[in-house]
Amino acid sequence: MISSPVYNFAAGPGIMPREVLLQAQQELLDWRQSGMSVMEMPFTGEEFQTIMRQARQDLRELLGVPADYRILFLQGGASAQFSLLPMNLLPPGATADYVDTGHWSRKAIEEGSRYARINVAASGADHNYRHVPAQARWQLDPGAGYCHITSNETADGLAYHWLPDTGNVPLVADMTSDFLSRPIAIERFGVIYAGAQKNIGPAGLTIVIIRDDLIQPARPETPSAFSYRVQAESEGRFNTPLTYAVYIAGLVFRWLKRQGGLGAIAERNRRKSDRLYDAIDGSDVYVCPQRAADRSRMNACFHLADASLTTEFLRQARQQGLLNLQGHPAVGGLRASLYNAMPDAGVEALIAFMQAFAARHT
Amino acid sequence: MISSPVYNFAAGPGIMPREVLLQAQQELLDWRQSGMSVMEMPFTGEEFQTIMRQARQDLRELLGVPADYRILFLQGGASAQFSLLPMNLLPPGATADYVDTGHWSRKAIEEGSRYARINVAASGADHNYRHVPAQARWQLDPGAGYCHITSNETADGLAYHWLPDTGNVPLVADMTSDFLSRPIAIERFGVIYAGAQKNIGPAGLTIVIIRDDLIQPARPETPSAFSYRVQAESEGRFNTPLTYAVYIAGLVFRWLKRQGGLGAIAERNRRKSDRLYDAIDGSDVYVCPQRAADRSRMNACFHLADASLTTEFLRQARQQGLLNLQGHPAVGGLRASLYNAMPDAGVEALIAFMQAFAARHT
Known part of the structure; x- marks a missing residue:
């Protein structure tokens, strides 16, 4: 028997705002007198398109996403992005910088190594990830296609409280576990990606925010459903998006606005x-x-x-x-x-x- | 103003069982006195693992899935499987047979062509998809890696009411839109895949049922999160699954059992x-x-x-x-x-x- 109230300290999927769950509960069988649950809505219909448009706009406002960045609602979680990021951004044979700050950096490096020559620009492994390596010690490759950081390490308890300067090399961040937890200077990044199951909503939904000029044709072997370009050009209509998760994320964005x-x-x-x-x-x-x-x-x-x-x-x-x-x-x-x-x-x-x-x- | 009751004839996402939505609504804030919504549960925790195990077992019973077939709960929808299927099943340079019965067959062929030499064994295009081409007219390639059919064409209104015989070539079916609508002789298929948003549950969840001997290492460029082998060997623990969709699907499986x-x-x-x-x-x-x-x-x-x-x-x-x-x-x-x-x-x-x-x- 567990006593009440319950507090869920899980690393994600984890606690969600109670107000959001209450609203989802209330609307579960009938969204705004549409006669449908959001789960039942055709994704090209007016109702769901309204939900998705609003969610994207609220997210853009919350984060202050500049006009030359696209917000993509994708699927597969951040682990899939570990592969899809180099498949979309790097031509074969390219190099990328990765900074290793713990468990999730290592996962990104391991998977990224299957697609590119990875230069580990700095690693906290030698001090068992007690701190984030200072940028003065980073060995950046000026020819790298991007420099990848993990802005918050869920397993190791580390986070960047400063922004790296990677010059002309686009800075890319896996922000899965601190996305929407604080303001971000989006314009300092080329790509930000985040799985939803921490501060956004149900697991599976994956948000990619990408600067327009980085949206290039993906490698030929990239599934079209996971091509940033295909998804950007179709405005999320290439295939059925995670409709219910987008809806819940939209409720979370509204909740965040109400929090200030x-x-x-x-x-x-x-x-x-x-x-x-x-x-x-x-x-x-x-x-x-x-x-x-x-x-x-x-x-x-x-x-x-x-x-x-x-x-x-x-x-x-x-x-x-x-x-x-x-x-x-x-x-x-x-x-x-x-x-x-x-x-x-x-x-x-x-x-x-x-x-x-x-x-x-x- | 829409009169009540409302009936939703959408092709998917579409209507869901009212009893399922009612149960989801009731449990939304607190699943079985766990103090958590299913959306908030860590996926490796006992609660969610129980939900996933039960869902997989109920699905196995409903369909009569033989012991030498695996059930994978994946992400990305059927459109992603159009790519991931050849990436997982075919070595580079291989051939595959596809039967063209309409809009969704053509999509599968178009995407599959990026990975393999596709032999369109039969096509209904010349009669504007008025019927399913009789097997006597199929030009099968005995060296094909698999033969792909679309068991139900959502856009064209056609379905197979008979089972093709492809000899030693594994029969593969996109069953997205008629999965769980009737019994299937699973043992006649090598692989069955289905997006969830018709008869299973929320969009995004993707079910793959595959015969053990077809689970091979995927092509090197396949994202690990989408490798059938990686997902089968990890029993769905490689990355966070679509936890809430798996839960809803599980409620649907229970509902189907109650329907007989x-x-x-x-x-x-x-x-x-x-x-x-x-x-x-x-x-x-x-x-x-x-x-x-x-x-x-x-x-x-x-x-x-x-x-x-x-x-x-x-x-x-x-x-x-x-x-x-x-x-x-x-x-x-x-x-x-x-x-x-x-x-x-x-x-x-x-x-x-x-x-x-x-x-x-x-």
């Missing part, structure tokens, strides 16, 4: 994560090894000084309604994901539990 | 479509050009003898709550999709309207 936009949400995210990191750093029972300046505001990765207590910590937390606090399997330990939808009360409940647990076990 | 399974639903589908085709054939106002033996039971494609009345027909139908009866844009005319979830009452309401419209306009 990305500036306001960033401030709240900063406050929530500061509270948690302060509690961790103020205790001898919990350890966060990441350098303070590079810590993720989305995924606080930490562990118990006595790792043998981890299972007991998770068991008791679950009993208290604090769910999914285990670390990524590749890393272990604990992880509290504090996405946009996590209320302050959830963070306070976690901290109270951590302090009580610490008191019981020291 | 595929034999019972096929009988109902036969009855519904017979009623509609009888009404069309019994009138001078409506014309269905497809040969009776090859007509689709999912998508009745017909037109008005006086095509100038089409817009007025659609307008009046909509007023009566009979939605989305326009034909596919590439074909024109009218189309009534009668998926599993369309109740008898919807078909009766459509026929009553058609008869009244005919009486008013002759």
